[in-house]
Amino acid sequence: MTDAVDPPKARRPNTRLEEVARAAGVSKSTVSRVINGEPYVSSKAREAVHQAITRLGYSPNQAARTLAGSRANCIALVVSEQGSRVLADPFFAGVLRGVHAELAGKRVQLVLMMSKEGDEQDLVNYLCGGHVDGVLVISLHGQDPLPRTLADAGLPTVVGGRPLGAGGVPYVDSDNFNGAMEAARYLASLGRRRVATIAGPRDMAVGMDRLSGWKRGMSQARLPVDLVAYGDFTPESGAAAMEELLSRSPDIDAVFVAADIMALGALQTLHAHGKRVPEDVAVVGFDDLMIASTAVPPLTTIRQDVEQLGRTMTWRLMAELAGEENLPPFLLLPTSMVKRGSA
Amino acid sequence: MTDAVDPPKARRPNTRLEEVARAAGVSKSTVSRVINGEPYVSSKAREAVHQAITRLGYSPNQAARTLAGSRANCIALVVSEQGSRVLADPFFAGVLRGVHAELAGKRVQLVLMMSKEGDEQDLVNYLCGGHVDGVLVISLHGQDPLPRTLADAGLPTVVGGRPLGAGGVPYVDSDNFNGAMEAARYLASLGRRRVATIAGPRDMAVGMDRLSGWKRGMSQARLPVDLVAYGDFTPESGAAAMEELLSRSPDIDAVFVAADIMALGALQTLHAHGKRVPEDVAVVGFDDLMIASTAVPPLTTIRQDVEQLGRTMTWRLMAELAGEENLPPFLLLPTSMVKRGSA
DNA sequence: CCGAAACCTGGGAGCGCTCCCAGAACGTCA
DNA sequence: TGACGTTCTGGGAGCGCTCCCAGGTTTCGG
Secondary structure, X not given: OOOOOOOOOOOOOOOOHHHHHHHHOOOHHHHHHHHOOOOOOOHHHHHHHHHHHHHHOOXXXXXXXXXXXXXXXXXXXXXXXXXXXXXXXXXXXXXXXHHHHHHOOOOOEEEEEEEOOOOHHHHHHHHHHHHOOEEEEEOOOOOOOHHHHHHHOOOOEEEEOOXXXXXXXXXXXXXXXXXXXXXXXXXXXXXXXXXXXXXXXXXXXXXXXXXXXXHHHHHHOOOOOOOEEEOOOOHHHHHHHHHHHHHHOOOOOEEEEOOHHHHHHHHHHHHHOOOOOOOOOEEEEEEOOHHHHHOOOOOEEEEOOHHHHHHHHHHHHHHHHOOOOXXXXXXXXXXXXXXXXXX | OOOOOOOOOOOOOOOOHHHHHHHHOOOHHHHHHHHOOOOOOOHHHHHHHHHHHHHHOOOOOHHHHHHHOOOOOEEEEEEEOOOOOOOOHHHHHHHHHHHHHHHOOOOOEEEEEEEOOOOHHHHHHHHHHHHOOEEEEEOOOOOOOHHHHHHHXXXXXXXXXXXXXXXXXXXXXXXXXXXXXXXXXXXXXXXXXXEXXXXXXXXXXXXXXXXXXXXXXXXXXXXXXXOEEEOOOOHHHHHHHHHHHHHHOOOOOEEEEOOHHHHHHHHHHHHHOOOOOOOOOEEEEXXXXXXXXXXOOOOEEEEOOHHHHHHHHHXXXXXXXXXXXXXXXXXXXXXXXXXXXXX
8 A cells, every 4th residue: 555664763852952951940941041051040050950961861952953043053064076086085084184173072063065066056055055054165176166156145165275266265275386386496406407397287276376386486496397297186197297298308307296196106107217216306296195105215295284274274164153353364374395215 | 341242143044945835826835745755746836836946046944854854864974083093094085985976866964973082972962862864884993882872772873894892783894804815815826825914903893804814815725824913004004014024034925915005014114125026025905095006016906995885884874764674784895806016 | 426535735733942031039229 | 118230030932844634626436
């Protein structure tokens, strides 16, 4: 008769606020006040409520709080992931750790969303629908209008990594420009004269910023900026780009690779061509992933602190949610060079 | 006067269901039915509602649905992360991708929680408080009672990776035993006779299962199982373990390393000792991380599909939530050997 | 032509909280 | 003594939805 079997009856959710009130001998209102740390509660009542809560193992119903109050006590982390590979895992995981670390202790949940192509409108509807108090966006490509849209809808938004198409939306980023510049100058200071770079994709700010920094560093060292190849943050693309550079100019004696993950590929190509690292070609990466130190030879690289990036984004968002004013619109995190064997 | 500044007034959340009803010229109930895809709605009404929804950009208030209905339309991914480094990033990121892929299209949100020490009770209260419909748990250490606790509370729970201390709770895992066995047999088939292993931590099932599999494979090849060292899934520990093995038995001609990430460290140690890979010592890893193919030499390894692990966990949980019965309690995902240069 | 079964619809009672308001209890000062 | 604060408390109206129930409309077999 019935086509669909009824799912098993949901357990009666835990204790309700009213039961706590009864157990503590006070009213719902008072319990609510205690939970939310409001003033104007006698210490006696406060104490009784705390005990009742502990005894009953009460945990407030988040849905009800959200519905009744205005806040959702919840922020979203949106990863715009076109094609699902992009901007490799370690970056994302690091940011996530940072976000979580910063959220620790605060009663704020983190919901994770990935924007698939097509879902765009759904995503915006959802986010603007009052389900979350604020949004963290990472891994933007091209001129993604998402942050702009969210910000225009009045939803507090912080972007991780400089967004190309969202002027005015607050962001936090590593100081890619200066990091890359330092790499170029360091290679020059080593006496290298044919210094190439493998840059990131042209549609990502991180790619362009590191390329600009390298160019600036090269200019300062009075070196030409002709040896540029592009990759897409995969080892394969790094290998291919290195191949291209070597064929264009076999006398290359150094290369700044705009991401460790690509540097791994470049190292393979160099090895295949019988080039010794660092004797024949010095290599400097960027990111300082875990794999940088275990590469052969260990990779000299520009370290960016992705966990700190996550923390800072979260701090910035939470500060805005708390009503703080005159917050810095943009934050740049310093990078540092880690010297290992490859340069 | 006022110590705390009031946060800026929250925007009036979007359209409400009632407005959609009015716009479509039907009742709230009918709109609700359309949204939830229930039968017994005339196609005319259905059409009108859909149009109204699109026109008004309506997005149902999740909190209200949760409160009124029984489901939260939300599952939690709990990462028990004691110490914050553990089980490195790539694993976690892969699982996450899988979970998300499986969730795509379903109207289910994912909340991420990390169990810090101390928070344990809070976490359990929260999860059992009806805020989520089910829980995915990964990265369990030792005899973590969390899954048991959750399952006992009647909360549908699926564990990723065989849990040591939670008999009876459904889990999904890679077939670590058979994968490791295959590795051992492969090395033996290559004619290697002094085959060592670098195992994972003793308090993790994944470590023990791979060790058991290796032992079984060795026995089948009539080889001794004396060369065992332990690491903790870091490159450093892999390097140290290799060092130990080499000093115990310099004639080692093969090693099965229970994780690529440790294999990287082992490779460094081998290199430092002037051992050629694979000529002097063959190396087989486990996991097939991205870095396995870019190691020097490229690592032969046992591939486990972590994304599939995430997908399968999610599928299993969702099936249970949908009320399906007689679901398999445990699921093992096959592994496969990827032959590259190191063995 | 009548009754039953299948469809379709609207009304309204909550879900568990927050937050506003009214008022009690206890001052304190003219 | 009364008028007025300040501190504390409880009552109750929603928040926006789901889901039950009652009832209306159509179809179809006897």
